[in-house]
Amino acid sequence: MSTLEKLPNITLLPLDVTSPASIAAAVDRVKAQTGGKLDYLINNSGQNMVMPALDADIDDAKEMFDVNFWGILRMVQAFAPLLIEAEGTIVNIGSIVAYLHKPFTSLYNASKAAVHQFDETLRLEMAPLGVKLVTVVTGSIETNILSNSPEPHLPPTSRYVAAKAGLDRQYENKLDVKQATPDAFAKQVVGDVLGGAVGKVFRGPYAGITRWASHLMPMWMQDRILLDKSDLDKIAKSTS
Numbered sequence: 001m002s003t004l005e006k007l008p009n010i011t012l013l014p015l016d017v018t019s020p021a022s023i024a025a026a027v028d029r030v031k032a033q034t035g036g037k038l039d040y041l042i043n044n045s046g047q048n049m050v051m052p053a054l055d056a057d058i059d060d061a062k063e064m065f066d067v068n069f070w071g072i073l074r075m076v077q078a079f080a081p082l083l084i085e086a087e088g089t090i091v092n093i094g095s096i097v098a099y100l101h102k103p104f105t106s107l108y109n110a111s112k113a114a115v116h117q118f119d120e121t122l123r124l125e126m127a128p129l130g131v132k133l134v135t136v137v138t139g140s141i142e143t144n145i146l147s148n149s150p151e152p153h154l155p156p157t158s159r160y161v162a163a164k165a166g167l168d169r170q171y172e173n174k175l176d177v178k179q180a181t182p183d184a185f186a187k188q189v190v191g192d193v194l195g196g197a198v199g200k201v202f203r204g205p206y207a208g209i210t211r212w213a214s215h216l217m218p219m220w221m222q223d224r225i226l227l228d229k230s231d232l233d234k235i236a237k238s239t240s
Contacts, residue, residue, distance in 0.1 A: 017045045017071030023078045038082035042091040043072045048149040050171040052160045053106045060150050061107045068111035087130035091193055092119050094135045096210040103230040104170045132198050136189055139204025140179045166231030178205040
């Protein structure tokens with residue numbers, strides 16, 4: 001966060017969303033600085049996992065869910081009194097992968113789908129308390145999420161060895177997809193939130209088409225697009 005240090009009206013705090021003690025310390029600091037109110041809570045922490053489901057390490061998957069899903073719940077519960085006092089807004093960063101079944105990211109996709117479903121219910125539960133909830137269905141953005149994610153290593157016995165190149169392309173983000181800069185994405189989201197958005201907003205490259213495709217595109221067509229460059233076709237050939 002060093003690039004933010006010299007900006008006006010910015011206070012940087014350490015925070016580990018998997019640690020109740022770290023969250024409690026952040027709550028105390030915010031409460032002391034704001035008089036017990038919080039207008040906006042934005043949950044943006046995330047970890048990815050690229051691996052065939054059959055080869056995935058369940059402990060690694062649990063760590064990812066601890067950040068992507070349980071971390072959000074911890075933060076919401078901890079900051080709820082401040083948000084209710086301010087009649088504030090919760091903003092949770094979701095993803096288009098909650099709608100897209102891209103091979104080798106099934107567990108990451110599941111964590112984001114869990115966030116979306118959680119948010120839709122939480123939005124109803126928080127409304128009587130005067131708190132709004134926004135879920136940002138995020139498209140393709142330039143981030144460093146993979147630097148905090150385990151590198152995929154297929155075991156020698158994996159059934160997906162023939163698709164290793166496709167797995168690596170997914171992990172190394174070499175799929176020739178358009179990506180927005182964090183600044184451009186953030187400006188759109190800030191505009192949505194300050195404009196009073198509630199519920200899901202779709203932002204970033206491929207977010208709009210995902211919204212359309214999830215309702216109207218035939219499954220066979222979605223499969224064809226999502227299988228591109230996965231090399232899963234080589235699995236069928238190698239085992240035939």
